[in-house]
Amino acid sequence: MNRLKSACAIAALVLGIATPVIAGRPQAAPAVEAAAESPYTVEEVMVPMRDGAKLQTVILRPRNQSGPLPILFSRTPYGVNTAAPRSVPKNWAALDKDGYIYVSQSMRGRFKSDGVFTLSTAVHPNDPTAIDESTDAYDSIDWLVKNVPNNNGKVGMWGVSYPGFAAAVALAHPHPALKAVSPQAAWIDYWQNDDLHRNGALRLSYATDWVSSLQLDKNDNKEFHYDTYDTYDWFLKTGPVENIDKLYFKGRVPMFTSLLDHPNHDSFYTSQRWSDSLGKTVVPTLNVAGYWDQEDPWGSWQIYFRQAKNDPDHLASIVAGPWAHGFWRTPADSLGPIPYNVASGQQFQEQVEAPFFAYWLHGKGEKPGAGVKSFQSGSWTWHSYKSWPPAEAKKTDLYLHANGTLSFTAPAASEGCRDYVSDPANPVPFRQRPMSGTYLSPDWRWWEAADQRFLGGRPDVLSYVSAPLTDNLTVTGTVAARLMAATSGTDSDFVVKLIDVYPDDFEKSHAQLQPGDYAKSLNGYELPIAMDVRRGRFLASDTTPQPLVPEKITAWDVPLREHDHVFLKDHRIMVQVQSSWFPVIDRNPQRFVPNIMRAKPGDFVKATQKVCSGSKILLPVVH
Template structure:
């Protein structure tokens, strides 16, 4: 699924991609089926005269004033009515809404240029940006769409999630509820284009290319191999990608080359800083295993909490990949959840939220955070996030490859490995398919990590089986005491829940390929992140590392709520490449990694030393 061509839609039908019915299998004409919606396409004018392609789907046969659910997207709007109610919409349609979809500026039938910019200009009355386009669109809708109750809600997953969230910068008076889901705020930190300043190479090739190659389509990058690992290793760097394939026609890729450090190009686009007092009810939604935008929705919620006297902002999260809560969600990749948690989210949280704020029916959410806790698969309600009652606990990486809650002596030996940029550690099993349209990308963050365990350039540390459940709730982090023989380096840290060897009886009649997919001994990653050495002291003025000097590497592992169950073991893996989801660090300091030359890439000996630990907020 394109990132995401979900219109907050549908468990089975994603409107931009599947509005037309399948061709009949019989030569006889099929009887006409009346859609449950009426269809209208209009061009909505903005303050600068540009017009946005906008589609209005009104429930057929429903009378009386209805609220509007509005979504803005770069992925294309419906070109016809759906033949039936999309499965993910059922509870919303039962309540009654006018659904409105709009192509964002510069995409498909909308005027203007599409720049992928998230910058806003709240103090410039002449500026035009995504926030002003949202305001102008809502203003037009409430004045020109008949039979509305004057209330508008915005929603969206991924890019549409950002488009909904940015409307909060200067909300129109008619905007009464917003649900930014897998939204983003920061291209540098942990949304889409970087992870802690490390470039997401394969996503530039796949996502950025698809959005900027043409205006009215979503084209796939032309890989020359079935294994994107092999293709991108040959291409080498972002400059190789830009010059050899993009030919300078993908503006965002060129901008990333020109801005290798955390300068104003990125900080000016961090639109969330412009949020003031929370005045619009907001349902923020995130997936703990979101492989695309795991950061933004949490930060929007945190910013809103700074000035939310009327308790209008709430946070919802669960064991989900990017946007998967909008479809059938009974498994996180290979990890069973026991029931359809997507239905639970939509019917118990999303629909009641919009029902209360747009219809005035039901009750206001009485929680700050509603979390589907992984490991236990139990819904938790918290009065605060992070919740109170946790104890800061350190889990130490020991020289014998064990994990222990006991600190080692400072004289304990280091462990080492050789990192070779010519043979980087893959981020998932090879051959690695492109991001689109194959499903592997969606689930890679929950994939079994045994495919790299025991590689000579991956260190594994594992605990004894737990004698009781261990619940971690809040922000996780790693603190490595580590060195490199190079002048630049990456360290990737993975926190893993190792399932027992007898977790489930294996079906001996399973089809070919079933055996390595079983859950017995499964190394389930709970949190994974990278830290780039050149940015340890400053992400605006990168510095070369001192070869052989042991330094503290702080590696944030984001917010989680997880139960390591009794009998499970905890594992930590440490490595120095994660390719091609992250570009290769040359391991020799250069001004711009995106323009590194072949001779800049060198082997380096990495050491992980005494005092390295994982910081866990343990819920007692």
């Protein structure tokens, strides 16, 4: 699905405004109208900002409104619809029972809104003349509470993905009327572990599709056109990253050009880290994150951690579950192809989100609790944690052995290493081929839960497998890997995957199989639980990269983020290690160059990679 079916449509679901989509692409919103059967009236206004710019804003209010109501406000770069929905959208029916005035706004520089859209996440708390997304949120709230008739003076903000960031950044300088915020799949740092990078490694295909969709046309979310059916082939044929700008964008996508110019974690990124401005938590906040969020899995956790450091009134919370990007806005009763038959998304909407806004904006019900609420995968049950990781989680080392096994027993130093050859001309694909563009098929949503057996037989992927578990193993908290590894090159990537291997007899075969059914079975399914990449040039410093010493065994710490999962009895644990993840991550040339974003074809060389004794996964095990 394209960005509007993946992000803007999710934002539209949050707002309850269905943006029209033709052939997968969002269309311009129709003229203002209020369908007779709609439960809402609709109004379009241009809201003035402090610098005189006016932002396109749509106001929906219940047709049968009888008294003052709070405002639920969302800001988006993907376009707002000026038509009222014909019925209450299912994904916020629980909210609608309490009654809200729903307001949506096109962010500065998008669609009818004035100004230039830069994708910047910077805030300027010490500059009263500066304009940024936090000041636009402040000015909009100020105008809304003063000019929208029959509101009760309380505003909540919410949103998924970019609208999630737009809600979160309002916390940098909150308006007094802002009484509750729910940033869902938000982010704080483009260089870290959300949209544009993974630990400094460029998210190549996603940056190409997503950034261009926002900057090529002010009035559209343009899909990038690939002239090759398999985008793996397209990126490989295009060559070094800068060729995308030279041959296709030609300077028309400023953020992509900035990525080329800023390969390291310099001030271009740190100056946009808006969360640095967060101090004492004063606005109740419901963060939301998906453990399988293929776009923004990291930022909402970091916002929560930052808030929890100074939260004397216990206002900060986070909810997480086995969800892809925005999947909690659906019933959410499966993890990709794995059904668990609990409507976890619907439960979140009814039992967490609606009561959160009802209490803080209506004064109804009990005060929501702080801390972490998690729908745990494997057990498929809800859990609440006062701290994260839970106090009872014990750090436990799971070791990679040279014979290809995994165990909790430390190896002897004499075990030595396993090796493979990494060839940039034949990089490891991140999902099955042929690959569509990011949003051109449903495959993108659940690629992080896809069966990893599609890589079987590749000599450049090392697998380590445990014996079948004799009891359940619960992992709750921060997961990480430490590889003791070496390369024959002067730069390198290592990708680490923690995988839950289902038993071969997990499902009984159906008597009447249709073509393709056998491959769809969960028997032997290799479910990724945690996956990420570490780039060698940044091992010593993310601001001043350094070449690796060839053949030197070095500790590679690979963060694998937050997780809450039960490996069930009779399942096995697998770890895979590889050195490319293409084209979701750009290819490392494996020869050190000053600016990896502008590597030349001759810089891409084969390298022999070694994974050696002492390599391990660090698991927070709860007994």
